[in-house]
Amino acid sequence: MAVNQSIAFVANTSWSIYKFRLYLIERLLRQGFAIYVLAPRDPYTEKFEHLIGLTYIELTHFHGKSISPLEDYLLYRELLSHYRTLKPRLIFHYTVKANLYGTRAAARAGIPSISVITGLGYTFSGEGWLQHAVRTAYRRQLQKSSEVWFLNSDDREFFITRGLVRPEKTFLLPGEGVDAAYFYPAPYQQRTEITFLLIGRLIRHKGIYEFVAAARSLQKQGLAVRCQLLGFFDDNNPVAIPRKEIEEWTARNLVTWLGHTDDVRPFIEQADCVVLPSYREGMPLSLLEGASMCKALIATDTAGCRAIVEEGVNGYLCREKDGADLAQKMVAYYHLPPMAKRQMGIEGRNQVLQHYTRERVVAIYLEKISILRGHE
Structure with missing residues (x-):
């Protein structure tokens, strides 16, 4: 050579x-x-x-x-x-x-x-x-x-x-x-319970605390939702979320920690909406993979995230470090008619195929x- x-x-x-x-x-x-x-x-x-x-x-x-x-x-x-x-x-x-x-x-x-x-x-x-x-x-x-x-x-x-x-x-x-064939279009399933999935390292800057605050708000409103975390503990990171807090949230049924995996597809497939209230990103792969599988997105109106999410088209944008605003966007998705939820996923998939x-x-x-x- x-x-x-x-x-x-x-x-x-x-x-x-x-x-x-x-x-x-x-x-x-x-x-x-x-x-x-x-x-x-x-x-x-x-x-x-x-x-x-x-x-x-x-x-x-x-x-x-x-x-x-x-x-x-x-x-x-x-x-x-x-x-x-x-x-x-x-x-x-x-x-x-x-x-x-x-x-x-x-x-x-x-x-x-x-x-x-x-x-x-x-x-x-x-x-x-x-x-x-x-x-x-x-x-x-x-x-x-x-x-x-x-x-x-x-x-x-x-x-x-x-x-x-x-x-x-x-x-x-x-x-x-994104491998658009590997992250296949998941068939839309109309469910009585809506699942919101956050994929990312368990650190503060991924918006974990805001996600938990939103989960608490939706729970108080009596909405039929599941809020899930999928990702690994980054214990050496200065902004790592302590394991004890994750365990406490799980015990109180605020969120469910799913562990860490190299194959996120089964978890995305079972979710309705992929959420990432991050403080800043480069180009978040979790959102692109979720969109590729025809899932609606909710993310922060900040660098990296706003490039992927078009407000009201393939998802919603929320304010940075604002759990209450995130909760409002999750509620907005929750109340969408089934066909509108499905169309959001289709729009996200089309965006991935065109650009990413x-x-x-x-x-x-x-x-x-x-x-x-x-x-x-």
């Missing part, structure tokens, strides 16, 4: 490679590219490291939650060493530390790279020293990227208006891509890779 046919993907977890980008990597392998994946080892590594044409390299100094300058420097040196040895023709970086230290290392090694901003997260919420430090670092390091990709226009505008990146370097990618399929995302990657290689 020629050197100029090699591409590296760098992320903070092997899980994110498996969950969001494995289909893209498999397509690139079929196209004849050699692929390097650099990420920490976790239970998902073994799901792709055996692929022919793919070389997995474990990153031992990538600690996503750490704010140690020494660990960050060691990560930069580790990445630089790998880049100089592997000499990939192009590198894709995902998440904050990969974008910062990976981009710096790629520039030092003389290799073009693309920074993909998959979401801003809690490191951009607020005006503390950490937020200031991250923005300053982004402003410095993104100058060295060939391009900077965003998953929604709000995040791109945030970076541009604050001088973190030049507009001509930016590109808008329509999400991570994996085929569309793969085509964009291939076109961009071709253009960037043509500029060498």
Whole structure:
């Protein structure tokens, strides 16, 4: 395999490679590219490291939650060493530390790279020293990227208006891509009890507390509803929801925690509406997967979510950090006639097919890779 046919993907977890980008990597392998994946080892590594044409390299100094300058420097040196040895023709970086230290290392090694901003997260919420430090670092390091990709226009505008990146370097990618055949259209079922499903990590910024407050409001109104949580505990996250609180909510029949799974389809199929009152997203896959399966959506009128939900067409938008407003939107969906509920799901599916399929995302990657290689 020629050197100029090699591409590296760098992320903070092997899980994110498996969950969001494995289909893209498999397509690139079929196209004849050699692929390097650099990420920490976790239970998902073994799901792709055996692929022919793919070389997995474990990153031992990538600690996503750490704010140690020494660990960050060691990560930069580790990445630089790998880049100089592997000499990939192009590198894709995902998440904050990969974008910062990976981009710096790629520039030092003389290799073009693309920074993909998959979401801003809690490191951009607020005006503390950490937020200031991250923005300053982004402003410095993104100058060295060939391009900077965003998953929604709000995040791109945030970076541009604050001088973190030049507009001509930016590109808008329509999400991570949905397999519309895998997330099949679920037949509409008219039920006497309506199920609202929230899929996501069990952290405060996913709007978990607002969802529980809304569930409590609907329960007090005597509505026949079930409110479900599907996702894993992110115990090391500074905004993690304590397990004890989830257990208390379940004991009081406010919500039901369904655990964590790699196959969310059966749970989406049994739900009526997918809810995500998140404070901010890149391009939430749970909403896209729900829409692909013809489910109505209720989400926050904020970055990432508002790009997917069209008010009154395929769902409703609620105010950020407002459990009462979320409850009102859930009640509005509850009282819709059956055919209106069904039509919302159909509209969501059509939107996915038009804008957010994996085929569309793969085509964009291939076109961009071709253009960037043509500029060498």
